[in-house]
Amino acid sequence: MGMKVHGSLISPASMRVLACLYEKGLDFQFVPVDLATAQHKNNSFLALNPYGQVPAFEDGDLKLFESRAINKYIARVYTDKGTPLISSDPKKTAVINVWLEVEAQKYEPPANKLTFELAIKPMMGMATDDAVVKKQEDVLGKVLDVYEARFAESKYLGGDCFSLADLHHLPTMMLLMGTRVKTVFESRPHVRAWCADIMARPAWKKVVDMKAA
Amino acid sequence: MGMKVHGAIISPSAMRVLACLYEKDLDFQFVPVDMATAQHKNKSFLALNPFGQVPAFEDGDLKLFESRAINKYIASAYSDKGTPLINRDPKKMAIIAVWAEVEAHKYEPPANKLTFELAIKPLMGMTTDDAVVKEQEDVLGKVLDVYEARLAESKYLGGDSFSLADLHHLPTMTLLMGTRAKAVFESRPHVRAWSADIMARPAWNKVLAMKAAAA
Numbered sequence: 452m453g454m455k456v457h458g459s460l461i462s463p464a465s466m467r468v469l470a471c472l473y474e475k476g477l478d479f480q481f482v483p484v485d486l487a488t489a490q491h492k493n494n495s496f497l498a499l500n501p502y503g504q505v506p507a508f509e510d511g512d513l514k515l516f517e518s519r520a521i522n523k524y525i526a527r528v529y530t531d532k533g534t535p536l537i538s539s540d541p542k543k544t545a546v547i548n549v550w551l552e553v554e555a556q557k558y559e560p561p562a563n564k565l566t567f568e569l570a571i572k573p574m575m576g577m578a579t580d581d582a583v584v585k586k587q588e589d590v591l592g593k594v595l596d597v598y599e600a601r602f603a604e605s606k607y608l609g610g611d612c613f614s615l616a617d618l619h620h621l622p623t624m625m626l627l628m629g630t631r632v633k634t635v636f637e638s639r640p641h642v643r644a645w646c647a648d649i650m651a652r653p654a655w656k657k658v659v660d661m662k663a664a
Numbered sequence: 665m666g667m668k669v670h671g672a673i674i675s676p677s678a679m680r681v682l683a684c685l686y687e688k689d690l691d692f693q694f695v696p697v698d699m700a701t702a703q704h705k706n707k708s709f710l711a712l713n714p715f716g717q718v719p720a721f722e723d724g725d726l727k728l729f730e731s732r733a734i735n736k737y738i739a740s741a742y743s744d745k746g747t748p749l750i751n752r753d754p755k756k757m758a759i760i761a762v763w764a765e766v767e768a769h770k771y772e773p774p775a776n777k778l779t780f781e782l783a784i785k786p787l788m789g790m791t792t793d794d795a796v797v798k799e800q801e802d803v804l805g806k807v808l809d810v811y812e813a814r815l816a817e818s819k820y821l822g823g824d825s826f827s828l829a830d831l832h833h834l835p836t837m838t839l840l841m842g843t844r845a846k847a848v849f850e851s852r853p854h855v856r857a858w859s860a861d862i863m864a865r866p867a868w869n870k871v872l873a874m875k876a877a878a879a
Binding site for chain 2 (some may be wrong): 528541
């Protein structure tokens with residue numbers, strides 16, 4: 452029966468799951484959900500995600516939502532396929548988990564607000580709120596100051612190897628690198644190098660190609 | 665050398681970790697951090713948590729921060745002690761992980777804002793912003809509507825057994841139950857019953873006793 456991702460290629464959260472599946476070299480079916488016609492709010496989608504958001508995920512009879520939880524499942528169950536995205540060592544896993552929380556609790560809120568102001572609003576013909584952009588750039592800058600120090604001692608956020616803790620940043624990072632706030636990333640040398648490294652990964656390029664197609 | 669939690673007993677995040685340690689019945693040392701004198705911003709604390717927030721955690725030479733990550737470590741490293749808080753079965757664990765994300769991404773933002781307006785601001789002599797309270801009660805209400813449906817088919821959020829997915833709600837839930845926002849929880853029968861059940865757990869009451877003793 453195989454794995455299915457119900458999502459939209461304009462959704463960063465959907466792209467987060469696709470990135471994980473490509474890193475692991477896994478077969479899956481992408482089931483497009485048309486956000487413009489509110490398909491994500493209809494009864495059959497709500498049975499997959501009661502919050503009515505993309506993505507939703509199926510593996511046989513297992514139904515999951517929340518992209519980070521989906522990715523943790525994929526990384527764990529298919530641990531011997533493709534790129535390792537977590538660790539089998541409990542202490543190394545603990546450190547990866549710290550930076551997974553940092554991405555979700557510290558990086559995501561300002562990155563999400565900036566993505567909305569600078570990448571989504573223009574597409575919808577809405578005006579960017581410059582005051583919000585200025586404020587969220589400052590918030591993101593303080594978060595990335597800690598990343599800058601982290602990278603001085605660690606190649607990737609979770610340790611020596613690329614992991615889910617790095618991967619989860621990719622969708623909003625890519626969107627923001629196409630806007631004026633790319634300077635928040637590029638003005639910090641270690642952060643800039645890490646961004647360039649992870650955005651160049653072949654698995655991520657496959658996600659970008661899906662979006663461009 | 666043992667485990668250490670560096671925190672402040674008034675911090676919901678610190679309480680989240682203490683709840684986990686008590687559920688697992690583990691020995692640990694609580695190292696108070698005096699936030700009033702900005703001890704959490706000094707160099708030695710920043711070496712434990714570069715974001716300068718409580719709690720920070722040590723187990724031997726392992727140093728961790730972010731309460732939810734600390735709890736995941738404790739739950740898996742000490743999985744055979746005390747209450748099981750995660751699950752070895754990958755599919756059951758996946759469901760727990762879904763609801764742990766829901767707590768962190770859907771429940772926490774409005775719960776945090778309401779806690780600030782209704783529980784923290786009064787303590788600091790600041791005025792509650794009623795417009796923010798109204799708005800965030802609505803946001804929290806929509807989140808809890810989904811919980812209501814979930815808890816109609818599942819005893820706990822992650823499945824049949826209590827897990828980290830439920831535990832993580834306890835600190836802000838307890839604070840909000842002491843405010844007018846308790847109506848958001850209590851007007852939903854399954855949510856009300858689940859809240860009462862988890863707040864009655866002996867391990868949680870040990871955390872509350874620590875807090876009362878420090879007051």
